[in-house]
Every structure is written in structure tokens, then in C-alpha cells.
Amino acid sequence: MNHFHPVIPLLALAALVATPVAAEEDPWRGLNQRTHAFNEAVDGYVLEPVAKGYDFVVPDVVQTGVGNFFDNLLVPRTVINDLLQGDFREGARHTGRFLVNTVVGIGGLFDVADGAGLDHDREDFGQTLGRWGVGTGPYFVIPFLGPSTLRDTLALPADYAANPAFWVDEGIITGAATALDLTNRRAGALEEIAENRRTAIDFYVFVRDAYLQNREEHVTEGAAAADDDDDDLYDDEGL
Numbered sequence: 001m002n003h004f005h006p007v008i009p010l011l012a013l014a015a016l017v018a019t020p021v022a023a024e025e026d027p028w029r030g031l032n033q034r035t036h037a038f039n040e041a042v043d044g045y046v047l048e049p050v051a052k053g054y055d056f057v058v059p060d061v062v063q064t065g066v067g068n069f070f071d072n073l074l075v076p077r078t079v080i081n082d083l084l085q086g087d088f089r090e091g092a093r094h095t096g097r098f099l100v101n102t103v104v105g106i107g108g109l110f111d112v113a114d115g116a117g118l119d120h121d122r123e124d125f126g127q128t129l130g131r132w133g134v135g136t137g138p139y140f141v142i143p144f145l146g147p148s149t150l151r152d153t154l155a156l157p158a159d160y161a162a163n164p165a166f167w168v169d170e171g172i173i174t175g176a177a178t179a180l181d182l183t184n185r186r187a188g189a190l191e192e193i194a195e196n197r198r199t200a201i202d203f204y205v206f207v208r209d210a211y212l213q214n215r216e217e218h219v220t221e222g223a224a225a226a227d228d229d230d231d232d233l234y235d236d237e238g239l
Helices: 010-017 029-057 060-073 075-084 088-103 125-131 150-161 171-188 190-199 203-236
Strands: 139-142 146-149
Touching (some): 029 190, 029 203, 060 088, 125 150, 139 203
Antiparallel strands (some): 139 146
16 A cells, blocks of 8 residues: 555644734735636636536436535544544534444435434534644645645645545545546536626635635634533533
8 A cells, every 4th residue: 555644743733833824814825826827727627617517417316425425435534623622522423424324325325314413514634723723824725626724734634644535545446536526516516606706806815715714614613612512511410
């Protein structure tokens, strides 16, 4: 097995990223805009046409099943980050979701767990670092992958390693699965992205601000949810 096995020195990353970026969240804007333009070209010439053909040929029910399958593969990553954040209740809930959908939902093709109240609140290592007080660092656009921050970029190797598909020692199969996942997600966002491009005054700024706001909400809401769980625990015990 020739996989790269990332070892993430989280404390070192924390020391590197924790310095706040003052009022300027996009100090690398020139580079980011060029990368954004490159990604837009790749999307316009490759991803979007392929996604449109896929959307035309593949029935919605199949697209839903494909989306469910790949979403299920992200649940172990969520469980790991629940535990790293000290949220053991959510870790148990997400473990139940993964087991139910993997066994009853035929490998995750059917989202049986959602109907049982075991929905998926995605967690990743970037959010965990944020919960530990690590600052976001500068906004950063990654070639092919899109919007990120320094903190989230440094957390990517751990995110990849937490996906069970990473450990499949079949390059062709893994590559085909990644392409299918990307195409399926892009097909599901065809109308939304087209509408955002039409209405945004500056699409680069729109994507940047939407990403940063979304990430901040995920980190702060996760902290608030953990606090609420603690309050409920004390209430239940009459303290």
C-alpha cells in the first residue's frame, strides 16, 4: 500500500495559524483571484458540461442514492471530530447513523437513519481546530478545490485520511469514485451556481464571503451546541 499517511502535528498548526489576520481576511487577494479564475475556467470547460450531461442521463433517484453513499463515507470523519471536540453525545449519534445506513441502507445508498432522527451534522478537522481556538488564517483559494482558509487547508490531509475510501488500495477505483462524487455534487448544484453567477456583482467576492460566513457559523454553532448539551445535562441532573 503506497498511500501517504499524514501525521498532523495539531499543536504546531495551532501555533502557526492562531495569529489573527487583523481586519484583512484576504491579504492574498491577487493570487486568490487568479486561482479563482483558473477554477472557473476548469468548471466552465470541463466540470459543468460533464455535470449537465450526467444530470440529463442519470435519473434523480440514482443521483440521490449516489449522494447518500458518498455522504455516508463522510460520517466516520464526523465521528472522529465529534470525539476530538469532546462532543461524545454527537459522536454516539453519528456512529448510530453510520451503522444504520451502512447495514440497513445498503452501504449508505438509502438514508434510512435520517428518518429515524439521526441526521448528519458534518464536522471536519478545520472545524475542530476552530473549536480549539485556532484562528482561520488568511482566505486561500486552492487550485481545483476552491475556497478555503489557511487553517482549513492545513487540516485537509487529516480530512482525507478520515475517509474510508482513502484506504482503498486501488487507484483506478478510488479515482473513478472521486470523479463520480464530484460530478454528482456538481450536477446537484447546477441551478444554484448558475443563479449565483447571474446575480452576484462580483462572483469572487460572493464565493469568498459566503465561504467565510458559512465556516464561521459551523464553528460557532458547534460550540453553542456543545454548551447547550452541557446545560441540558446539568438540568437533567437537577444542578
